Amino acid sequence: GKVVNLMSNDVNRFDILSYLLCYMWSAPIVTIIVLVLLWHEIGSAGPIGMGVIFVVTPIQSVFGKLTSRYRLETALCTDKRIRSMDEIISGIYVIKLYAWEKPFAQLISLARKLELKTVLKSNVIRGLYMTFQLFTTRAALL
Template identity: 50%
Template sequence: TYLLQILRLSKTATGHTTTGQVVNLLSNDVSRFDKVLMFLHYVWIMPFQTVLLTYFIWQFVGISALVGVGALFLQTVPVQGYLGKLTSKLRLKVALRTDERVRLMSEIISGIQVIKMYAWEKPFEKMVALAR
């Protein structure tokens, strides 16, 4: 279905899209949808576990359990927010570099005859090594 949707795109829609972006989207970004199904249950499991464990700690310790759970929330929520933003920035940088590398490799493969004919293998090898 993705191929049919891509083939239906107009020329203006694909004008700003490089080959590297399309290949990266189809290979890497689509796999994230598969991973969502694995981790989707954590949305309801984690709050359930938190309430359940807070109850058990309450049974052993009493009111001090609420202080401990509150301290955990105050420590973990900001750290998770910061790590989420940092991961998002790093993932964007990786995606941009991957797009550039895939675009370069696609151009090299499409022009391999010219590269071989003029014996430009070494300069292009350096370009690929630099892109990696």
């Protein structure tokens, strides 16, 4: 199942690549044409707006990579917490028998706090990403 899933994802990436490959050569040409037209129509404000977009795009790329990293961290923390809960549920009879509820509850609480910490980091980065997205649009229009 896992190998088939990985192969399916890899094939899907090649499929997406085939759609986006034409932009590798056409995007620079279109950008130059748009810059010339903007300069002709509205003067220096057009290239300045394009410059803002070119400056902010790498920043947004960094935010995207950070979001991906924190999403992976969150998934790992969630997986660890769920595995711990599964083990606790499997051995609930022994835990109740020896009155170990509080230590195991603290263990799960700690795992949940670590998970929420990574979720918070991810949400902060996502908020910054969205802020830059709104900022870029407004700044480019100025």
